[in-house]
Amino acid sequence: MSHLPSSSVRDHMKWAGLLGCEAVLSSMALMQASTMAAPPKKMIAPLGHAPPQREGPDRAPQSHMILPSGMSCPPLLIRKEGEFQAPRLLDEKEMRANEDMQQKKKNRKSVTPCKVREQEGRGGKGTDENGPSSKVQKNFICDHCYGAFRSGYHLKRHILIHTGEKPYACAICDMRFIQRYHLERHSLIHTGVKPYACTMCDMRFIQRYQLERHSLTHTGVKPYACTMCDKRFFQRYHLARHSLTHMGVKPYACTMCDMKFFQRYHLARHSLTHTGVKPYACTMCDKRFFQRYHLARHSLTHMGVKPFACTMCDMRFVQRYHLARHSLTHTGVKPYACTMCDKRFFQRYHLARHSLTHMGVKPYACTMCDMRFVQRYHLARHSLTHTGVKPYACSMCDMRFIQRNHLERHSLTHTGEKPFACDMCDMRFIQRYHLERHKRVHSGEKPYQCERCQQNFSRTDRLLRHRRLCQGRSVAKVENQPCCEPRPYAQEPPPAPPTWSPLHPPPGRLAV
Secondary structure, eight states: OOOOOHHHHHHHHHHHHHTTOOSOOOHHHHHHHHTTTSOOOOOOOGGGOOOOOOSSTTOOOTTSEEOTTSOEEOOOEEOGGGOEEOOOOOOHHHHHHHHHHHHHHHHHSOOOHHHHHHHHHTTSSSEETTEEOOOOOOOEEOTTTOOEESSHHHHHHHHHHHHTOOOEEOSSSSOEESSHHHHHHHHHHHHTOOOEEOSSSSOEESSHHHHHHHHHHHHTOOOEEOSSSSOEESSHHHHHHHHHHHHTOOOEEOSSSSOEESSHHHHHHHHHHHHTOOOEEOSSSSOEESSHHHHHHHHHHHHTOOOEEOSSSSOEESSHHHHHHHHHHHHTOOOEEOSSSSOEESSHHHHHHHHHHHHTOOOEEOSSSSOEESSHHHHHHHHHHHHTOOOEEOSSSSOEESSHHHHHHHHHHHHTOOOEEOSSSSOEESSHHHHHHHHHHHHOOOOEEOTTTOOEESSHHHHHHHHHHHHHSOHHHHHHSOTTOOOSSOSSOOOOOOOOBTTBOOTTOOOO
8 A cells, every 4th residue: 555645635634624524534535535646446335336437537426526636535424413424435344234234124115015016017126128227326324224325315314213303393283203295294184185086986095105005995905914814904004903813912901990902992982981971972963972883873863764674575774783683583593592491582682681580680660669670661661550641542543552562452453453363263363362362262271260269260351250259249158158059040040930810820729
């Protein structure tokens, strides 16, 4: 290595000081300054990139500063707060380490499916017909993570990630951002502008990636697949959230009870049950709801819209689960079975209500008498007997009824319809219990018994008539004689005795 003239070093240091290079230049830069008249030697490019080619004999690379004397100065590394430092040229070992790190960073960058398809459509990234395309030289190295950048502005912006500084503040809210375009994108939230429109529907979005993600719903492509089941998802965070169900992890715990949840909004929704706050109010009535979809479902009742139709009959329903529950009536399937008897039910709450009959629990008590009931609507129906209100009126006469089924049963007397037919004879009846009472004629069953004489009857009205005969007389007479002794005459009264006259003497006597 040849000794450098002291005058060249002094000149170089003078221009370095004028340009703001406070650090001492490296020995390689001094050698370059001393041998500027000689043919330029090939320098080792940082990060394995080829140095840019000179277009003319008088044009220097854009990444170097040209000194007045023709000397070239290495690019300056911009530091935060105006601290500058001249970069050092890396040796081969450090360059290989930086290349590996940069390659890992590129591999870690997430690429959306849309970008992958764009790259595949272009035939790959970074290739042309002559081979790999030339890359921009990145001479600005970050001392924190050894990231390389093509300009000082990019490096300075990158350093803000390490310092945590966010110079761009929103004027409407407290949000702050590292980059200006992040602030501009955020400002669209306050203005309501959505510049990215879907070409297949009327949806609009604030950010482009939101539009790309939405486009997958039209194509049906779900790029994120679960490795433990066959489910696929449009978004990555949907896959991450679904994976918790396989692991059984519920990271969001309620602070007021032992409930845990997979998703944060499930926890936020559950917390409203402790506070009693119902943020969603109906605009047509006074009802309020914990969840938005409960309000949307309730609003259909005001509009009369029933979007869910049964395919086997004309019934329509406001909610989907009402339709699913109704469909069981056509199939005859009763999925809810009682564990204490053989009864089965279409709905779960019917089973829960039935279970109270085995336990003897009657949770609904009347406030005006001692009656208690298993079901709430039984209590509401019973309360009408105290108030005397009969809300169900017959449209063909003046009769009114406490219960709807009483009105329906009464309406059959006007139409003459008898829907309940006996399967052993031709008799038909208006009410079901009339049919059940009639069937005892065929079976001979007499389930009703008198408490005094132990006589059995097939009908309650006959038992009541018998009790009036049995208990209407004095107790002593009833005890001395059997209450049901044979009558001295048949159903028809005996003939009246003949009148007495001299022409008709009584039997055994002769006329005088």
